Amino acid sequence: MSCDSSVPFNDLARTPLDARLQIERAIADVLASGRFVMGPNHAALEDELAAYLGIGHAVLVANGTDALELALAAVGVRSGDYVVTVANAGAYTSIATRLLGGVPFYADIDPSTLLMSVATFETALSALPVAPKAVVVTHLYGALAPVADIVTVAKRHGIAIVEDCAQSLGARTDVAMGGTFGDIAITSFYPTKNLGALGDGGAVFTDSSDLAAAVRRMRQYGWDSKYHISHVHGRNSRMDELQAAVVRVKLPLLDGLNERRRRIHARYESARPSAAQLVNTSSPAFIAHLAVLTSDSRDRARDTLRAAGIATDVHYPIPDHQQAFPDFTPAPVELPVTEWASGAVFSVPMFPELTDAEVAQVRDAIDSL
Known part of the structure; x- marks a missing residue:
């Protein structure tokens, strides 16, 4: 951004006073509680996000890229598996796919929406030697891709559908909210997002109890109970209590x-x-x-x-x-x-x-x- 621009590209310091005071109170409450990781705000935000989307489960993780990685792992992406995505969305899905050893394969975009379309998805499928394990439908710029139609094609081929709602949380069709069409969805709470924290954070959404349980295990070392590892791809990917408290203030x-x-x-x-x-x-x-x-x-x-x-x-x-x-x-x-x-x-x-x-x-x- 040019330093002499009179209209800034963004300005996170402009948080309205009322919201700022609510955030300050929420932070003070967390400090007073002594619960800084996976405390009551963390649990409450998971419930509130699931209710907001009208979906069964929300699972908080450390950031949006972790959310993509763990969502892809939950639907079964492993080394050598193809993941279809678009190539105009900042490489976040490509990075998450590569962290699993998967192979990104790129669909072109519609010239009017700059989003994946059914036609570009089908063209990508026809170019692959085998069916991909998953497709990531990125709702870019805040606009929903034609995800319902893409889901129809993907299901016909046995392909898991991951929705990337990092830029689109709150967008909806006449039928449902974005993030509720596929098998699993993700978002990011990076500060510049429409629903932003004061640092990093992310979430995974799904109606599947099995997928939610898999993500919950993977986000904390692969544990099924404390210190007992039972799941592949375990890691430390927890959204802290301060960030959860801040996002709780902002969600309404x-x-x-x-x-x-x-x-x-x-x-x-x-x-x-x-x-x-x-x-x-x-x-x-x-x-x-x-x-x-x-x-x-x-x-x-x-x-x-x-x-x-x-x-x-x-x-x-x-x-x-x-x-x-x-x-x-x-x-x-x-x-x-x-x-x-x-x-x-x-x-x-x-x-x-x-x-x-x-x-x-x-x-x-x-x-x-």
Whole structure:
């Protein structure tokens, strides 16, 4: 972010006073309790998240990448297994897959949504020598992919479905919430997420008691009881009590903050730029985690916005299949839309605490592109 930008890309210091005071009280209560790992806030947040999503189980873990890794392990991904995912989402699924010894295989994305589609998923399946163990459906930028239709195809082939809701918690269709369509889902509580902690944290969601139990065992050394190891892939991946207490304060505020984000995005949608286009439109299926545009003249567009005092960023500039993984060379694959998007996407400020004047400034700057 340019240091002289008058509208910041994000500003976590703008937490409203009432929420800040609630967070401070919650932290003080944890300190007074002497329970810092897997205490009452941890247990309560698991119940509250499951109730919010309308799903059977929520299991807290240390961060979103651990959540992906443990979700993939729970559905049976092992060394050599293929995992289908997209290549335009920051490589997080690729990293989690490689931690299990699995092999990421990339589907292209729809040119209008920049998400996996049924067509791109089926194209990826047809290119594989065997069926993948899992597909990770990433709900990128806060928008739901067509996950119900992808689930139909995956089930036909016996493929487990993992939903990545790190950028989409709270997005919903007329039928259900994102994160409840597949076999298992994950989110991240990284501070910039729509539901963010004051540090790292993550969660796994599922209606399956067996999958939830597997994740619970794996997150704590593979124990089925204290000091008794019974499950492969055990590790230490626990979300601490302070972070759980903070997220508990923020969870009841999530829908209202998501609605504020949608209203901001709707203002941006009123702009009519000739050399750029917003990827998403406001709806219940989009919680506006990011406000993303595409332009075939991205550098020029970002320079124009910078001159207008608007900070921007790129999510994401390097597709996974072009990354220089030290232990893995992705299979050659044609992903023309992914490669175009990596050179065209850029994001403008999107957070609920933006002032109306700042929103107008960003909107007018977009209009000038």
